[in-house]
Amino acid sequence: MNVRGRARRFALGSVLALAFGAGAGAAEDLGEHLRACAACHGEHGEGVRGAEYFPHLAGKPAGYLFEQLQGFRDGRRANRQMTWFVEFANDAWLHTIADYYAALPPRTRAADTSAPPQNAAQRALAEKLGRDGDPARDLPACSACHGTNLAGLAPGVPALVALPADYIAAQLGSWRAGTRQSKAPDCMQQIARALKPDEIQAIGDWLSHQANADGVRPAPAGSFALPRPCGAVAATQVTP
Amino acid sequence: MSVRRRLGLIGLILLPLLLALGAVGAVLFARQGGFAPYNVPNGGASDVPHDAATLQRGEYLARLGNCATCHTARGGKPFAGARGFVTGYGWIYSTNLTPDVASGIGDWSLPEFAHVLRNGVSRHGVLYPVFPYAHFAALTDDDIAAIYAYLRSLPPVATSQPQNLLEWPASWRPALIGWRMLYYRPDTSAAASSDRGRYLADGIGHCAMCHSRRGEYGSLPAEGYFAGGPIPWLRWYAPPLDSAQLARYSEAQLAQYLRAGQTDAGAAYGPMAEVIYGGLHVLTDADATAMARWLKSVPAHAPAATQPLPAMTEAVDGAAVYRRVCADCHADDGGGQSGRYPALRDAVAMTAPDAINAVRLVLYGGLPPTTAANPQPYSMPPFVYRLSAAEIAAVVNYTRREFGRRSSALTAADVEADEGIVLE
Numbered sequence: 098m099n100v101r102g103r104a105r106r107f108a109l110g111s112v113l114a115l116a117f118g119a120g121a122g123a124a125e126d127l128g129e130h131l132r133a134c135a136a137c138h139g140e141h142g143e144g145v146r147g148a149e150y151f152p153h154l155a156g157k158p159a160g161y162l163f164e165q166l167q168g169f170r171d172g173r174r175a176n177r178q179m180t181w182f183v184e185f186a187n188d189a190w191l192h193t194i195a196d197y198y199a200a201l202p203p204r205t206r207a208a209d210t211s212a213p214p215q216n217a218a219q220r221a222l223a224e225k226l227g228r229d230g231d232p233a234r235d236l237p238a239c240s241a242c243h244g245t246n247l248a249g250l251a252p253g254v255p256a257l258v259a260l261p262a263d264y265i266a267a268q269l270g271s272w273r274a275g276t277r278q279s280k281a282p283d284c285m286q287q288i289a290r291a292l293k294p295d296e297i298q299a300i301g302d303w304l305s306h307q308a309n310a311d312g313v314r315p316a317p318a319g320s321f322a323l324p325r326p327c328g329a330v331a332a333t334q335v336t337p
Numbered sequence: 338m339s340v341r342r343r344l345g346l347i348g349l350i351l352l353p354l355l356l357a358l359g360a361v362g363a364v365l366f367a368r369q370g371g372f373a374p375y376n377v378p379n380g381g382a383s384d385v386p387h388d389a390a391t392l393q394r395g396e397y398l399a400r401l402g403n404c405a406t407c408h409t410a411r412g413g414k415p416f417a418g419a420r421g422f423v424t425g426y427g428w429i430y431s432t433n434l435t436p437d438v439a440s441g442i443g444d445w446s447l448p449e450f451a452h453v454l455r456n457g458v459s460r461h462g463v464l465y466p467v468f469p470y471a472h473f474a475a476l477t478d479d480d481i482a483a484i485y486a487y488l489r490s491l492p493p494v495a496t497s498q499p500q501n502l503l504e505w506p507a508s509w510r511p512a513l514i515g516w517r518m519l520y521y522r523p524d525t526s527a528a529a530s531s532d533r534g535r536y537l538a539d540g541i542g543h544c545a546m547c548h549s550r551r552g553e554y555g556s557l558p559a560e561g562y563f564a565g566g567p568i569p570w571l572r573w574y575a576p577p578l579d580s581a582q583l584a585r586y587s588e589a590q591l592a593q594y595l596r597a598g599q600t601d602a603g604a605a606y607g608p609m610a611e612v613i614y615g616g617l618h619v620l621t622d623a624d625a626t627a628m629a630r631w632l633k634s635v636p637a638h639a640p641a642a643t644q645p646l647p648a649m650t651e652a653v654d655g656a657a658v659y660r661r662v663c664a665d666c667h668a669d670d671g672g673g674q675s676g677r678y679p680a681l682r683d684a685v686a687m688t689a690p691d692a693i694n695a696v697r698l699v700l701y702g703g704l705p706p707t708t709a710a711n712p713q714p715y716s717m718p719p720f721v722y723r724l725s726a727a728e729i730a731a732v733v734n735y736t737r738r739e740f741g742r743r744s745s746a747l748t749a750a751d752v753e754a755d756e757g758i759v760l761e
Contacts, residue, residue, distance in 0.1 A: 129677070129715065132666070133702045136718035171412030177758035178701060178719060184760070185614035185706035190713060 127197050133182055134194070142198045152264055156203025158315045160252030162195035163188075164279065164329045173278040175271070204259050205312040213262070215302050223303030226296060236291055237324045239300070242284075247307055249315030253330035254323075256315060262305035269297045280328030287325075365518035374456035375463075382436075383447035385486045395487025397619060398480055402473075402541040404488075406615035408434050417441075417494040422467055423570055423761050424555075427503035429467055437493035450488075451481045462510040463517070465501075466555060472543035475527035475536065520556035534631030537624060538578075542617075544632075547575040547608060564638045567691060572759055573607045574691040581637035585683050591629035596620050597710035604679045604714075606703045607694070614706035653727050655735025662720065663732065671740040677715045687741030695733045696747070696755045699724075726752040 128140070137151040138144060144153030154162060168174035170183040170191070183191065215223070225231075227247075230238035240247060242254050249256035257265070271277035272289035279285060292300070323330060385391075399405065408431045410419040418433040433441040442450065453459045457470030464470065476484075506512040527539035538544045547568045550561030555569060565577035576582050583591060590600045598605040598613040605613050620628070660669065666678040671687075673680035681687055686695040702719035705711065720729060726749035733752075737745035 127713070130713055131716060133704055133716035133718045136702070136720075137722060172410075173412065177760060180760055181701055181758050182704045182716070185610045186704060187614075187707040190707040193713065 127193070131194065131197070134198075137178075142201050143204050150261070150264060150267075152260065153204040154198040155201035156312070156314055157199060157255050158249055158251045158253060159192075159195045159199035160330075161249070161255045162198055163192055164253065166191040166195060168278070173280070175276040203256070203309065203312045203314055205310055213302060215299070215306070219299045220303060222296065223299040226292075226300055227303060234291055236288060239304075241324045242327075244316050244321075246313055247304070248309065248313040250320060250323075251315045251318045253327070254315065256309065256313075257304050258307040258313075259309040260304060262301040264301075265304050266297055266301035269301070282326055282328050284325050284327040284330075362518070366514075369514075369517040369521045370456065370523050374452075374458045377458055377460055378446065378448040378452055379460060380446045380449070381444055382489070383485070385447055385482050385489070387486045387490060391483050391486050392490050394480075395483035395485070395490075398484050398541055399487055400616045400619045401537060401624075402484075402543070403612055403616040404434060404484075406611060407431050414494045416488065416491055417496050419496060419499050421499070421761055424467065424503075425570060426507035427501065429465055429501050429503065430499040432498060433494065433496045434488050435491045435494040436489045437495050440496045440498060441493060442488065443493060447482060447485050450485045451478070454481055454484075457517075457521075463513040465507075465513065466516070466521070469543035469546050471521065471524070471557065472527075472540055472545065474523055474525050475540035477528060480541070516554060516556075520552070520554060520558075522559070524559070532627070532631055533624065534627035534629070537628050538631055542628070544578060548578045563632075563635050565689075567693070568608060571608060572693060572697070572755070574685075574689045574694050575608075576685045576689060577638050578632045579635040579637045580633055581640065582685075583633045586629070586633070588626060588629045588633060591633060592620075592622070592625035593710070595625045595628060596708065598706040598708050599679070599711050599714060601673060601675050601680060603684055604703075604705045606698060606705065610703075610706045613708060618706070618708040618710070651731050651734065653725075653731035655731035655733075656739075658724065658728050658732040659735055659739075662724070663736070666717075671736065678717075681736055681740040683741065687737050688743060689741075690743075692733055692737060692743075692745060692747055692751075693755060695737060696729065696752055699729050699733060700752070700756060701758055721756070725749070726756075 128135070134142070134154070138154050142153060142155035145151045165174060166179075166183050166186070167188065169176060169179040170186065172180075186194075226236065227239040230236045230241065239257060242250065243257045244250055244254075247257040268277060269289045269292065272283075272286045273292075275286070289297070405415045407420060407422075408418045409415050410417070410421075413419060414435070416434040418431045420431045422429045422431070435441040436443040438444050445453075449460070453464070454470060454473040454476060456474070457464045457466065457468060501508070527535055530536060530539075545557060545562060548563050548565060549557050550564040550566040551569060552558040552561060563578040565575055565582070567573070568575050586594065586600070586602050590602055594600045594603060594605070595613065595617045598610060598618065617625075667673050667681050671681035686698060689695075698717060700719065700721045702717040704716040705714040707714065724732070730747040730749050730752045734745040734747055737743040
């Protein structure tokens with residue numbers, strides 16, 4: 098390689114290093130802005146060990162995170178502490194926060210060891226609903242929207258792995274009660290209301306046993322089609 | 338004594354009493370504005386200029402008045418009303434300001450709209466003083482016309498008005514005439530003032546609704562003007578607005594605070610964050626400066642009594658808690674971090690006679706409002722999940738003594754009494 102080529106490569110490398118450096122600096126600074134979030138969701142959005150109800154944020158799809166933040170602000174979700182924080186935050190800032198956490202490495206986690214063991218009947222019930230759904234009751238399988246590996250679908254469908262059983266059961270219960278809502282059509286509310294309490298328990302326990310040891314990210318946008326329209330996802334789905 | 342004579346005697350005593358009462362009533366009635374406020378003009382929508390400049394000015398004024406902040410339910414259509422307000426007398430719901438004919442102000446004339454803004458009486462009766470008509474009375478005709486034109490340019494939204502849930506006699510609107518006779522004195526001196534800052538602060542901005550000291554039954558006596566005090570039913574304390582309280586802000590800094598929601602001298606939280614997010618962030622440089630100048634020129638109120646500082650005798654060492662969880666952002670000496678975390682030294686939460694702001698901020702943290710001038714604010718974590726009530730009491734006592742020169746002796750029980758997030 099001649100001198101000019103080397104110089105060009107050096108120059109390119111410097112520009113890349115600068116750009117990367119600036120990007121890394123910006124990301125670092127954003128974390129500094131979000132100390133309030135870190136108190137419950139971890140320094141890197143990894144959740145808090147020993148306080149499993151505070152969910153992890155890292156690696157969740159950006160559209161999903163934004164929908165939740167906006168939901169706390171606009172009353173579709175009910176958590177007073179979260180509303181307290183985002184009440185006076187505009188969409189642009191909420192998008193920036195969502196993008197920040199979405200870009201962080203997803204939580205790698207073995208199966209939730211705190212989840213109660215399931216007997217064979219409960220596991221079979223949950224697996225059937227999780228993998229096949231119940232067409233007779235118009236219930237799609239969990240995997241139909243959340244992916245065969247249950248790692249989610251960008252930008253709007255979250256992973257179901259690496260979540261504690263209590264958290265999953267609480268969310269399904271909130272959907273049934275209407276204290277958690279999504280933009281209409283609220284497909285998760287339809288599904289949660291069609292599920293029986295023992296099915297919710299079984300699904301929560303079963304999902305909490307699903308590990309995400311490799312830190313799998315949500316499938317890229319448009320990887321597969323959803324079986325029913327969901328307002329929250331339509332609002333964030335980017336048509337390729 | 339015959340019955341007739343007895344009645345005559347009673348009459349002789351009662352008649353002057355009744356006449357005296359009537360005279361006092363007539364004077365009080367005249368002082369709240371006489372009959373004129375109850376004579377509401379009507380007569381269909383008015384044709385008003387709706388050129389771009391008028392609409393823009395109307396929108397700007399509606400912002401500064403935070404009309405949509407009160408007249409929008411959480412997640413609801415802007416200006417369509419139905420936001421609930423909790424008061425000591427029950428719940429009151431805001432109304433629909435969109436030009437829907439049935440549920441909004443679609444068939445209100447400009448004279449009717451102006452009358453309601455200035456007198457607090459609409460076609461539906463006397464309005465509750467949660468609506469700041471005492472302040473809007475100062476608005477000029479031109480400004481009211483611009484706001485009217487802007488509201489009429491909004492998409493109409495049909496709504497069903499939630500019923501207020503009030504105790505008797507507050508539930509009976511004519512009772513408000515009695516309240517007005519006792520407590521309402523129309524004052525439009527801000528309109529006559531040539532001071533733009535005063536016009537904005539006392540008129541459309543209605544700053545006094547939170548920053549003046551309230552009298553009985555939610556009244557706003559003249560002597561409480563900008564004297565500060567607890568915000569009724571919201572569990573926040575609003576500081577006085579005067580030359581002493583605002584001395585730590587330069588005029589430019591205070592103007593910046595009103596537009597950005599944050600300066601090194603202080604960050605907006607609670608209801609002030611909402612006021613900036615919902616409105617004041619659109620202030621022009623000139624108007625923000627005019628407001629800052631006026632607020633800083635208000636004569637100082639007598640400072641709240643300061644007690645001698647007793648020696649600290651707490652079981653928990655507040656200074657140690659401060660160094661462990663606060664000093665990283667707010668610095669050992671309470672000086673904060675320029676551009677990021679506000680100074681605690683002399684901050685309202687530290688110096689206020691009421692510790693409620695400090696307690697609630699430590700309990701639940703905060704995120705200043707997003708504004709064009711501060712699009713990515715820094716935040717404060719909640720400590721309710723991390724510190725015990727005794728530790729929170731100790732650290733609030735320490736910081737208020739150290740940075741606010743306030744005698745502060747909160748107990749864990751005091752902190753627990755303030756727990757619970759109020760969003761309404």
